[in-house]
Amino acid sequence: MMRRQIVSSSRVGRAPRAVFFLLASLVAFGWLFVGGAVAQGGGELRFCLRSEPKTFDPLKVDDDASESIRYLTGGVLVRMNRQTQALEPGLAESWEVSKDGRGIVFKLRSGIAFSDGTPFSAEDVAYTVQQLMDPALHSPTGDSFRSGPGKVETKIISPTQISITFPAAVAGLDRLFDQVAIVSAHSPKKEMAVLGPFVVADYKAGASVLLKRNPNYWKSDAQGRKLPYLDSIELDIQANRDVEMLRFKRGEIDLINSLDSEYFDKLAATSPQQVRDAGPSLDSEQMWFNEVAKAPIPAYKRAWFRSQNFRRAISEATNRDDLSRVVFHGHAQPAVGPVSPANKFWFNAKLKAEPYSPETALKTLQADGFHLDSGVLKDRDGNAVVFSIITNAGNKSREQMAVMIQEDLQKIGVHVNVVTLDFPSLIARMTQTFDYEAILLGLTNVDLDPNGEMNLWLSSSDNHQWNPQQKTPETAWEAEIDKLMRAQASSADAGKRKEAFDRVQEIVYEQAPFIFLINKNALSAVSTTVHGAHPVILHPQTFWNAEQLTVGK
Amino acid sequence: MTAWRRIACALLLLVVSVSLAANWLAPGGYARQYREVAGAPPSAAHWLGTDEIGRDRFARVLYGTRISLLLAPAAALLSTLMAAFVGGLAGYMGGIWARLAMAATDLFLSLPWLFLLITMRAVMPLNVSPMASVLVTFSMLGLLGWTSAARVLCARTRSLRDADFVRQARASGIRGMRLFWIHVMPNLKPALYAQFWISIPVFILSEANLGILGLGVAEPMPSWGSLLKELEGLTSIGEEPWKFVPLILLVVVVTLFQFVLSKQEEVAA
Numbered sequence: 001m002m003r004r005q006i007v008s009s010s011r012v013g014r015a016p017r018a019v020f021f022l023l024a025s026l027v028a029f030g031w032l033f034v035g036g037a038v039a040q041g042g043g044e045l046r047f048c049l050r051s052e053p054k055t056f057d058p059l060k061v062d063d064d065a066s067e068s069i070r071y072l073t074g075g076v077l078v079r080m081n082r083q084t085q086a087l088e089p090g091l092a093e094s095w096e097v098s099k100d101g102r103g104i105v106f107k108l109r110s111g112i113a114f115s116d117g118t119p120f121s122a123e124d125v126a127y128t129v130q131q132l133m134d135p136a137l138h139s140p141t142g143d144s145f146r147s148g149p150g151k152v153e154t155k156i157i158s159p160t161q162i163s164i165t166f167p168a169a170v171a172g173l174d175r176l177f178d179q180v181a182i183v184s185a186h187s188p189k190k191e192m193a194v195l196g197p198f199v200v201a202d203y204k205a206g207a208s209v210l211l212k213r214n215p216n217y218w219k220s221d222a223q224g225r226k227l228p229y230l231d232s233i234e235l236d237i238q239a240n241r242d243v244e245m246l247r248f249k250r251g252e253i254d255l256i257n258s259l260d261s262e263y264f265d266k267l268a269a270t271s272p273q274q275v276r277d278a279g280p281s282l283d284s285e286q287m288w289f290n291e292v293a294k295a296p297i298p299a300y301k302r303a304w305f306r307s308q309n310f311r312r313a314i315s316e317a318t319n320r321d322d323l324s325r326v327v328f329h330g331h332a333q334p335a336v337g338p339v340s341p342a343n344k345f346w347f348n349a350k351l352k353a354e355p356y357s358p359e360t361a362l363k364t365l366q367a368d369g370f371h372l373d374s375g376v377l378k379d380r381d382g383n384a385v386v387f388s389i390i391t392n393a394g395n396k397s398r399e400q401m402a403v404m405i406q407e408d409l410q411k412i413g414v415h416v417n418v419v420t421l422d423f424p425s426l427i428a429r430m431t432q433t434f435d436y437e438a439i440l441l442g443l444t445n446v447d448l449d450p451n452g453e454m455n456l457w458l459s460s461s462d463n464h465q466w467n468p469q470q471k472t473p474e475t476a477w478e479a480e481i482d483k484l485m486r487a488q489a490s491s492a493d494a495g496k497r498k499e500a501f502d503r504v505q506e507i508v509y510e511q512a513p514f515i516f517l518i519n520k521n522a523l524s525a526v527s528t529t530v531h532g533a534h535p536v537i538l539h540p541q542t543f544w545n546a547e548q549l550t551v552g553k
Numbered sequence: 554m555t556a557w558r559r560i561a562c563a564l565l566l567l568v569v570s571v572s573l574a575a576n577w578l579a580p581g582g583y584a585r586q587y588r589e590v591a592g593a594p595p596s597a598a599h600w601l602g603t604d605e606i607g608r609d610r611f612a613r614v615l616y617g618t619r620i621s622l623l624l625a626p627a628a629a630l631l632s633t634l635m636a637a638f639v640g641g642l643a644g645y646m647g648g649i650w651a652r653l654a655m656a657a658t659d660l661f662l663s664l665p666w667l668f669l670l671i672t673m674r675a676v677m678p679l680n681v682s683p684m685a686s687v688l689v690t691f692s693m694l695g696l697l698g699w700t701s702a703a704r705v706l707c708a709r710t711r712s713l714r715d716a717d718f719v720r721q722a723r724a725s726g727i728r729g730m731r732l733f734w735i736h737v738m739p740n741l742k743p744a745l746y747a748q749f750w751i752s753i754p755v756f757i758l759s760e761a762n763l764g765i766l767g768l769g770v771a772e773p774m775p776s777w778g779s780l781l782k783e784l785e786g787l788t789s790i791g792e793e794p795w796k797f798v799p800l801i802l803l804v805v806v807v808t809l810f811q812f813v814l815s816k817q818e819e820v821a822a
Binding site: 422 | 584586605607671674679681682683771772773782785
């Protein structure tokens with residue numbers, strides 16, 4: 001090898017001078033083009049936020065837009081890899097959760113500084129945790145850590161080592177730190193001094209947020225080059241999905257997260273290389289009946305809605321395959337239960353989506369005394385089965401699903417009235433007046449861990465939608481769910497937690513308090529000018545690896 | 554009647570007749586879902602293709618036309634009668650009554666009717682059949698759409714009240730409601746007809762607007778408003794031109810109404 005290189009070199013030496021200069025120029029140009037691109041950065045990435053960010057304080061984040069900014073600017077101790085769903089070291093080189101699940105010790109990286117140059121140490125972690133758990137701050141991120149009454153103790157072992165102890169066991173404790181962006185205890189810039197790959201450089205209310213590369217970002221790539229590659233990210237605030245799509249087509253923005261199936265297909269027809277279907281997401285669409293005791297609905301209807309057989313029959317008579325195929329153009333999967341198959345660890349693989357069978361549905365209904373009378377389903381007292389499904393006006397896919405369910409249920413003699421309401425009215429009926437019969441809505445799940453669903457499954461919770469705020473569980477199966485959810489939340493044993501949550505999924509499948517319809521696929525659009533993008537199912541789908549993206553032709 | 558108005562009347566009659574024959578022209582009905590051919594382009598089986606969940610678009614256009622064209626005049630009738638009652642009586646009685654009635658009219662006019670309709674829809678019972686929702690939607694439009702007409706009719710009645718022939722009738726001893734019904738009301742008829750005809754396209758468009766917001770006629774019943782919702786996601790005219798049929802029909806019908814009522818407007822003016 002060596003010899004061959006020397007021979008080659010001597011040949012160059014004998015070449016005419018003009019050829020030598022030409023080659024030298026080409027090599028120099030090539031070096032400038034490749035090396036220079038890295039030296040100058042990876043360009044500017046542009047995409048849309050669908051609402052105004054409510055805050056830049058990472059501890060107060062409670063909305064998607066602020067969450068996106070926190071993800072891009074915040075430095076975290078551990079980061080969940082959105083592709084593998086595994087935890088990876090961040091600002092902490094390593095960590096260890098105590099056996100009782102109450103404590104965690106982090107060993108931090110040294111020589112790291114915030115974007116304004118303030119050095120990072122264990123003191124910042126302690127400060128962040130104290131702020132996070134301060135009841136006066138009302139931090140939504142902090143709520144996930146509140147496992148029981150009492151104070152959180154932080155102990156700085158050394159500038160690079162800290163121990164945090166919670167009053168009670170916190171399930172999935174290390175994963176929760178993926179959401180905790182460390183803020184500086186000493187920086188005069190407070191929360192605007194960040195440890196993440198980008199820093200907020202400019203904010204025009206109602207128009208855009210400009211992020212620039214953090215010059216002090218600690219991470220480098222495998223070749224030792226400083227990350228991120230991008231110079232900046234321009235986030236335009238744009239709520240209108242049609243406008244977002246048009247701007248993408250014109251090349252004014254580079255990414256679209258959570259693309260509608262209709263837009264996806266249209267874009268795929270013209271630019272198939274720009275669309276990505278990452279498979280089933282964590283998001284689901286579901287329907288449920290009103291089981292609230294004080295709800296202003298007739299007693300006989302409440303009896304139907306509280307009947308397991310009735311709910312199961314409605315589930316059996318709903319053609320989920322058609323919903324996936326027709327409404328979502330095949331970019332959705334029939335839902336099995338509360339956990340999407342995309343959630344690799346927590347999904348109960350023993351469960352299968354309810355097969356469509358109107359015949360089975362009628363048999364199930366007969367067990368409760370329902371019968372068909374001239375094509376109309378009636379209960380044992382002769383009341384015709386008629387109910388309304390409400391959904392939010394303007395949501396095309398939900399309106400279509402409701403109309404398809406209307407026709408499916410017509411086949412078992414059930415008459416459904418589809419009502420679309422503006423969202424505030426719907427929420428008022430759902431949470432305050434309980435004046436509704438059935439609701440069709442979606443559930444956006446951003447957390448893989450079942451702890452994120454505590455507020456949904458506990459019978460005492462406000463968000464236990466079909467029958468919230470129960471003083472004591474009104475049914476045996478709800479009592480069992482309560483017990484299982486509390487058991488998994490207080491255990492540090494992943495196997496035991498999984499066992500408990502598997503059983504929760506089985507109960508929900510059998511009782512059908514929520515009739516899960518479909519899991520939407522994670523659809524996105526990525527311009528061909530963006531390099532290094534690998535869209536995934538978890539938020540943020542397209543820019544989860546923003547530090548490794550580049551933009552250029 | 555000019556030739557253009559005759560043609561417009563004939564075409565309107567044709568549209569109404571075809572929509573009334575929907576049962577025979579589209580026997581499959583407007584609600585049946587042909588899910589295997591959802592979103593299909595026009596074919597021999599489905600002349601205008603199918604919508605996104607497989608319903609025959611031709612059938613939906615016919616039934617939607619029937620609903621919008623039959624109920625818009627009903628709403629127009631309701632609003633005109635209310636306008637006649639409020640505006641006519643206020644103009645005839647004059648004085649404090651006229652001022653009070655016109656103040657109430659101004660108050661109604663200043664209400665953001667769209668939000669009012671959304672609120673009314675939100676507090677309505679949920680379990681209403683699609684047909685009932687149609688009646689409710691158009692009734693609401695009728696009940697809220699009388700104000701402008703009331704002002705016109707009030708001014709017209711006021712001028713009639715002071716007309717020589719009314720003074721003469723009053724001098725002959727005719728008073729009160731008898732004077733109103735025998736001498737004033739017959740002279741209000743041209744203005745009433747004009748207001749009626751003018752209101753029809755307004756209500757058609759209002760229902761279409763409500764339909765686009767998802768607050769009009771309940772599914773699966775079609776109306777022009779719900780049919781126009783299909784155009785929401787279109788990014789170019791050439792993409793699926795057959796989806797524009799309801800829009801074209803709406804524009805044509807409203808234009809035809811303009812031709813038909815042009816004479817009436819002159820009378821009202």
